[in-house]
Structures are given as structure tokens and as C-alpha cells.
Amino acid sequence: MAKKWEYATVPLLVHATKQILDTWGEDGWELVQVVPGPNSSEQLVAYLKREKQA
Known part of the structure; x- marks a missing residue:
């Protein structure tokens, strides 16, 4: 079964x-990526993931 x-x-x-x-x-x-925020290049947004618990 694939991970969710x-x-x-x-x-x-x-x-x-x-x-x-x-x-x-x-x-x-777990950190996946950091990108500039939508309103300012000084603001950063982190994208994170974790395995979904059943």
C-alpha cells in the first residue's frame, strides 16, 4: 500500500x-521546500510534509 x-x-x-x-x-x-512569500521576497513560506497517520 502506498504511503499517504x-x-x-x-x-x-x-x-x-x-x-x-x-x-x-x-x-x-519534514521540510520539502522554502519559497518566497506571495507579498514580499522578504517573507518566506515553508512547505512541509509528514506521513499521514491511519
């Missing part, structure tokens, strides 16, 4: 990027 995934998009604050990612990582989320 759930996804999250998280705004990253430049001064707290590591803390934000560490917090999500503790909950089992």
Missing part, C-alpha cells in the same frame, strides 16, 4: 526560522 502524506504551508519569520522549523520537526514534519 499530509502537507502544511508555514510562514517563516527571518529572525526565528530555525526555531519554527525545529518546532514543526518535533511534530514529525
Whole structure:
């Protein structure tokens, strides 16, 4: 059976990027990609995934 995934998009604050990612990582989320936010290149958005629990 194929794995099922759930996804999250998280705004990253430049001064707290590591803390934000560490917090999500503790909950089992894996960073997939970071892209510029829609309103400003100074705002970043992280895309995360984790295996969906049955």
C-alpha cells in the first residue's frame, strides 16, 4: 500500500526560522521546500510534509 502524506504551508519569520522549523520537526514534519512569500521576497513560506497517520 502506498504511503499517504499530509502537507502544511508555514510562514517563516527571518529572525526565528530555525526555531519554527525545529518546532514543526518535533511534530514529525519534514521540510520539502522554502519559497518566497506571495507579498514580499522578504517573507518566506515553508512547505512541509509528514506521513499521514491511519
